[in-house]
Amino acid sequence: MNSLHTPSPALPTVPPLRPQALALQWNRQPLPPLQAVQALEFRTGETGLLEVEQGRVWVTCDGLLEDYFLDAGQRLSFAGPVRLRVSAEGGRPARLSWARHRNSDVLDRSAAADVPAPGASIRLQAA
Structure with a gap:
């Protein structure tokens, strides 16, 4: 892990997922500084x-x-x-919320086209 302030590469952009089509259970994960990845x-x-x-x-x-x-406040999906x-960057604690969903279980058919191909990453709209 690089503790230097390194800028992130530009995130690929694709149409965002439709929030109303998702039923998610969010998990909170504290990330103390200097903790294992x-x-x-x-x-x-x-x-x-x-x-x-x-x-x-x-x-x-x-x-x-x-x-x-x-x-x-930034979001990312894969x-x-x-x-x-994942880990906290630098010497300060961080907290990550994450959720998973089954693409076929929670997305309606009209939203299915918004889901990227396996392995692709997308940027969601800001919170």
Whole structure:
């Protein structure tokens, strides 16, 4: 993990998911400073949604070269199958909220076109 203030690469943009089509249960994950990297896994047919509640969070995805640095209020999503690695960036604590959903279970048919292909990442609208 690089503790230097490194800018994140530009996030790819695609149409956002329609919030009214999702029924999500959010999980809160505290990320103390200097703690080991946490792993989050999402299976085929699932989309993982991340939102930083507090601090700055480092996110990387197995198989992608880019690292992402998200500040409080920023969101990111990844379509499975994917393994994400997250931790607090720098010497301050952070808190991450994350949710998963089964693409076929919670999206209506009209929203299904908004879901990216497996392994793709998208940027959601700001909170």
